[in-house]
Amino acid sequence: ARIVTLPGDGVGPEVIEAAVAVLEAVAERSGHTFEFEAHAIGGCAIDATGEPLPAATLEACKHADAVLLGAVGGPKWSDPHAPVRPEQGLLALRAALGVFANLRPLQVHPALASLSPLKNEKLKNVDVLFVRELTGGAYFGAKTRTIDTATDECKYTVAEVERVTRRAFELARDRRQQVTSVDKANVLETSRLWRSTVTRIAAEYPDVKLEHQLVDSMAMLLLTQPSRYDVIVTENLFGDILTDEAAALAGSLGLLPSASLGEGKVGLYEPIHGSAPDIAGQSVANPLGAILSAALLLRHSLGLDIEATTIEAAVSHVLTNGPHSRDIGGKASTGDMRDAVIKALD
Amino acid sequence: ARIVTLPGDGVGPEVIEAAVAVLEAVAERSGHTFEFEAHAIGGCAIDATGEPLPAATLEACKHADAVLLGAVGGPKWSDPHAPVRPEQGLLALRAALGVFANLRPLQVHPALASLSPLKNEKLKNVDVLFVRELTGGAYFGAKTRTIDTATDECKYTVAEVERVTRRAFELARDRRQQVTSVDKANVLETSRLWRSTVTRIAAEYPDVKLEHQLVDSMAMLLLTQPSRYDVIVTENLFGDILTDEAAALAGSLGLLPSASLGEGKVGLYEPIHGSAPDIAGQSVANPLGAILSAALLLRHSLGLDIEATTIEAAVSHVLTNGPHSRDIGGKASTGDMRDAVIKALD
Ligand SMILES: CC(C)[C@H](C(=O)O)[C@@H](O)C(=O)O
Numbered sequence: 182a183r184i185v186t187l188p189g190d191g192v193g194p195e196v197i198e199a200a201v202a203v204l205e206a207v208a209e210r211s212g213h214t215f216e217f218e219a220h221a222i223g224g225c226a227i228d229a230t231g232e233p234l235p236a237a238t239l240e241a242c243k244h245a246d247a248v249l250l251g252a253v254g255g256p257k258w259s260d261p262h263a264p265v266r267p268e269q270g271l272l273a274l275r276a277a278l279g280v281f282a283n284l285r286p287l288q289v290h291p292a293l294a295s296l297s298p299l300k301n302e303k304l305k306n307v308d309v310l311f312v313r314e315l316t317g318g319a320y321f322g323a324k325t326r327t328i329d330t331a332t333d334e335c336k337y338t339v340a341e342v343e344r345v346t347r348r349a350f351e352l353a354r355d356r357r358q359q360v361t362s363v364d365k366a367n368v369l370e371t372s373r374l375w376r377s378t379v380t381r382i383a384a385e386y387p388d389v390k391l392e393h394q395l396v397d398s399m400a401m402l403l404l405t406q407p408s409r410y411d412v413i414v415t416e417n418l419f420g421d422i423l424t425d426e427a428a429a430l431a432g433s434l435g436l437l438p439s440a441s442l443g444e445g446k447v448g449l450y451e452p453i454h455g456s457a458p459d460i461a462g463q464s465v466a467n468p469l470g471a472i473l474s475a476a477l478l479l480r481h482s483l484g485l486d487i488e489a490t491t492i493e494a495a496v497s498h499v500l501t502n503g504p505h506s507r508d509i510g511g512k513a514s515t516g517d518m519r520d521a522v523i524k525a526l527d
Numbered sequence: 528a529r530i531v532t533l534p535g536d537g538v539g540p541e542v543i544e545a546a547v548a549v550l551e552a553v554a555e556r557s558g559h560t561f562e563f564e565a566h567a568i569g570g571c572a573i574d575a576t577g578e579p580l581p582a583a584t585l586e587a588c589k590h591a592d593a594v595l596l597g598a599v600g601g602p603k604w605s606d607p608h609a610p611v612r613p614e615q616g617l618l619a620l621r622a623a624l625g626v627f628a629n630l631r632p633l634q635v636h637p638a639l640a641s642l643s644p645l646k647n648e649k650l651k652n653v654d655v656l657f658v659r660e661l662t663g664g665a666y667f668g669a670k671t672r673t674i675d676t677a678t679d680e681c682k683y684t685v686a687e688v689e690r691v692t693r694r695a696f697e698l699a700r701d702r703r704q705q706v707t708s709v710d711k712a713n714v715l716e717t718s719r720l721w722r723s724t725v726t727r728i729a730a731e732y733p734d735v736k737l738e739h740q741l742v743d744s745m746a747m748l749l750l751t752q753p754s755r756y757d758v759i760v761t762e763n764l765f766g767d768i769l770t771d772e773a774a775a776l777a778g779s780l781g782l783l784p785s786a787s788l789g790e791g792k793v794g795l796y797e798p799i800h801g802s803a804p805d806i807a808g809q810s811v812a813n814p815l816g817a818i819l820s821a822a823l824l825l826r827h828s829l830g831l832d833i834e835a836t837t838i839e840a841a842v843s844h845v846l847t848n849g850p851h852s853r854d855i856g857g858k859a860s861t862g863d864m865r866d867a868v869i870k871a872l873d
């Protein structure tokens with residue numbers, strides 16, 4: 182299998198190096214062969230080519246079996262008014278690969294409950310899978326700007342809502358058969374289209390229970406009753422906000438993975454943490470988010486479920502027994518964490 | 528002073544009754560005279576007149592010194608595709624009164640810390656004032672709908688951002704001189720206009736420190752470092768989501784007030800809780816959010832700061848010493864809570 186890696190900026194290269202090492206260790210043990218090919222994206226790509234998503238990078242991604250990305254952005258390129266910005270590379274890549282469903286699983290490992298801002302009793306049995314629509318909405322809508330006005334258009338087609346809804350319901354079937362759809366249907370037209378489409382598609386999945394929540398209530402319920410939710414499906418911008426809110430519950434952003442999937446086989450996998458410029462280059466970044474993203478890659482793009490589960494079990498072992506990186510209260514380096522996961526594979 | 532009350536739907540009438548009783552008790556003690564005039568809004572107005580904001584209601588509000596609102600909506604009118612919906616009344620009223628700045632103070636009373644989903648150590652010194660832009664953005668932008676597409680336009684003018692920013696900085700001056708502006712400037716054009724406008728206006732307030740946060744990071748920081756923030760200013764939809772998230776920290780929605788202010792003197796005051804149809808008519812709703820909204824009314828529309836502070840102190844006394852309504856772990860009725868506050872005024 183051909184895996185394109187996009188280390189990107191900040192701590193991206195450090196965590197991707199660790200994830201690749203884990204994948205190589207898995208390959209060795211399982212007899213599979215993974216070929217890795219690294220390409221530039223984000224700020225480093227702007228510096229090298231002037232473009233946040235160089236054509237060579239995009240071509241390589243399109244022909245890969247899967248793409249493993251670190252993070253993009255940093256203070257050097259952070260002016261929101263700059264004509265070319267690192268995030269544009271990521272958004273363009275999502276669009277070009279057609280990865281409309283962004284999966285963000287959230288569980289709180291018992292060993293990290295003390296790091297969570299939430300009370301421990303709230304964290305029990307939290308096991309949520311967010312399915313965020315990733316290639317539509319205000320992120321990709323028409324924008325205008327004059328001296329004294331700016332606009333962003335949020336647009337959704339029925340077909341866009343249908344496909345991400347189906348993905349959410351299919352995922353819910355293999356979980357606890359419960360989908361919560363989040364919108365702002367009391368105010369937004371796109372949310373009303375969202376809600377009626379989700380309701381109609383839900384009828385195709387009589388075995389799965391559907392509930393609707395308004396985004397403001399959901400922001401609250403994620404804190405007051407997080408264990409009530411199974412699959413939460415929502416549009417791009419709401420998903421951006423709610424998944425980051427939920428991520429805070431896990432105690433550290435450093436260990437949360439994501440998978441972005443489309444109809445085709447190429448998936449895009451990335452830890453949800455950013456480029457963390459404050460700790461870049463110090464070998465202290467937690468690579469577990471990238472490593473767990475590699476596990477999702479094995480499961481969703483390569484069909485290697487057993488190998489994915491092996492990695493997840495190894496990560497869980499490390500969380501329980503240590504070592505722990507700085508963000509989760511320890512002193513282990515990125516390399517220590519990588520080595521510990523590899524050791525725990527056996 | 529003339530105060531229009533809009534009890535609205537669900538528990539609205541119950542909590543407004545309590546707030547009016549407290550205002551009357553304050554009037555008696557202070558020698559001020561308040562005239563109250565009740566009007567219909569929301570679902571009950573739809574039932575009575577076909578309109579969620581009848582002309583008579585709007586006229587009365589425009590000529591009042593202040594408006595005290597309960598809540599709108601309920602299952603009877605909850606179809607998001609109905610041609611006329613209760614929320615439209617509230618949105619139309621906000622627009623007509625030009626109340627562009629929605630103030631939502633958040634403090635966590637020590638007596639309620641045990642009810643908060645957040646760990647107690649996180650709640651120490653939490654004292655945030657949200658200033659949510661209330662009459663612009665996607666709430667009021669152009670909407671389109673065809674069989675297979677829907678759009679919402681989010682639009683902001685420089686002038687709209689300037690006025691709410693100034694309000695935020697002025698409020699910060701009397702607090703801890705710190706403003707956090709929240710946007711999504713790495714993706715949205717309206718957010719880039721927002722950020723550059725806020726940055727420019729901030730220069731007029733050299734005594735106040737400005738920081739920018741992206742909305743997704745803010746959703747996380749509200750949980751991990753809530754005590755770091757003083758005034759948080761943001762656009763309408765982000766404010767809707769973030770203030771509800773923050774409200775969860777307080778342990779109950781039932782006691783959070785809000786004030787919506789414009790350039791004119793008429794302010795709109797409402798508890799942030801909804802119509803709570805599940806408990807409507809049972810006299811168990813917590814009236815403290817409405818009572819604290821009445822305190823904000825005295826302060827911001829009538830200039831009665833001492834009287835406002837007296838009410839706030841009385842509420843704090845009740846929270847410390849009881850009685851407590853159901854939502855905060857007790858058995859007191861709406862009327863018990865009202866009477867306890869009135870008693871604590873002396
Ligand atoms: C970097 C940014 C454009 C991106 C987003 O908003 O989608 C990030 O926050 C994310 O959630 O992956």
Ligand SMILES: CC(C)[C@H](C(=O)O)[C@@H](O)C(=O)O
Nearest residue numbers: 367368397614617618767799
């Ligand atoms: C009822 C609804 C339209 C309203 C809003 O979204 O503004 C409410 O959620 C609020 O926050 O006051």
